[in-house]
């Protein structure tokens with residue numbers, strides 16, 4: 001999986017659903033082996049929007065051209081998706097910052113779950129940012145935004161190690 005920030009959003013109407021097509025303006029190499037990625041397919045991914053409604057996103061799946069690797073990577077748009085979360089990025093970010101959206105205002109358990117998850121992964125994520133700075137020279141903000149942290153961790157292929165510890169929310 002890859003988090004993208006340069007994309008266009010287009011309404012897409014299919015026989016089954018109305019959704020948003022994410023049109024990526026970015027080119028990435030495989031986060032695992034560094035080789036080129038080629039378009040593989042498009043899949044739909046439902047998220048719970050800030051107002052509690054379900055929003056369908058159509059995202060690209062890219063496949064690594066390296067025959068030894070062949071991994072499939074989903075392109076996840078920053079601002080909409082946090083990996084493995086059902087709620088949209090805005091709700092997740094608000095909850096982490098002590099606010100709520102309509103989608104979770106009466107769901108204390110969801111709020112607690114998101115906060116518990118973030119408190120658990122944050123020290124690990126900040127360490128990844130630190131090691132990325134040492135490795136690449138990229139300087140992150142003193143208090144980086146949730147979206148920036150998530151993107152850096154995902155695109156450096158470090159997110160997967162937290163998966164077993166991640167509670168759904």
Ligand SMILES: [Zn+2]
Nearest residue numbers: 030033064069
């Ligand atoms: Zn690869």
